[in-house]
Amino acid sequence: MERINMNSRTVSAFQFEEKCIKTQKDLEKLKNDGVLMFQQVPMVEMDGMKLVQTRAILNYIASKYDLYGKDMKERVLIDMYAEGTADMNEMIVRYPFLPSGEKETSLAQIKEKARNCYFPAFEKVLKSHGQDYLVGNRLSRADIHLVELVYHVEELDSCIMISFPLLQALRTRISNLPTVKKFLQPGSQRKPFEDEKYVEELKKSFCTAAQKLYCRELTMRSLREWTQARDKLVSADPPSRNRYRCPVLIR
Numbered sequence: 001m002e003r004i005n006m007n008s009r010t011v012s013a014f015q016f017e018e019k020c021i022k023t024q025k026d027l028e029k030l031k032n033d034g035v036l037m038f039q040q041v042p043m044v045e046m047d048g049m050k051l052v053q054t055r056a057i058l059n060y061i062a063s064k065y066d067l068y069g070k071d072m073k074e075r076v077l078i079d080m081y082a083e084g085t086a087d088m089n090e091m092i093v094r095y096p097f098l099p100s101g102e103k104e105t106s107l108a109q110i111k112e113k114a115r116n117c118y119f120p121a122f123e124k125v126l127k128s129h130g131q132d133y134l135v136g137n138r139l140s141r142a143d144i145h146l147v148e149l150v151y152h153v154e155e156l157d158s159c160i161m162i163s164f165p166l167l168q169a170l171r172t173r174i175s176n177l178p179t180v181k182k183f184l185q186p187g188s189q190r191k192p193f194e195d196e197k198y199v200e201e202l203k204k205s206f207c208t209a210a211q212k213l214y215c216r217e218l219t220m221r222s223l224r225e226w227t228q229a230r231d232k233l234v235s236a237d238p239p240s241r242n243r244y245r246c247p248v249l250i251r
Helices: 022-035 054-063 072-097 102-130 141-157 164-175 177-186 196-206 207-219 223-234 238-244
Strands: 003-007 014-018 043-046 050-053
Touching: 014 164, 043 054, 050 054, 054 141, 072 102, 072 141, 072 196, 102 141, 102 164, 164 177
Parallel strands: 003 043
Antiparallel strands: 003 014, 043 050
């Protein structure tokens, strides 16, 4: 979970200051300061605004830096492709936080979806127009999201891209952009893929002893699943509702 201060004048370098939330106390401070509109992160401070909600943040940044197409038709394609990558990424983001007994099945589903649904669809788009980028033959947020997805899937299966030469070429093209290349280098602000140690550190930092009993069973399910389960657990004891409130952690 994080808040980001962005230097809006440095377009070419796209510099930003990242402030990670490390404890429940850090999150509560932001909530009490009134900077989180819906009491959750991510939050980006940019151009005198405190922006929340991931899609709104991404759309604003993409519009500001000309990564959002030249007209409505291009924008709807960019949105469509971005939403597709988001659906696939949601499966990957949840994976490290699943109980060990569910991981094998989840990993098989991720690989199947990538190999037989999402990657073939994007390979077909690139083949259909023969251009370097997904939309309008120019870099857009859709390309960035897709290459991010490719990297995430390769963390789980390094051989999965063999059948998708156009996606491999897109990944190489995007990865060689100077600012992206710098971001991918060791020591940058890029976050590593979550491992078991990271997951345990999050649980330790954000769950009290009472919450851990529930987090163990309900760890890192989707926001809707967690909310429904929490409401069911505490409905018979309204005064104790806050005891079971565990933040949903977003990568």
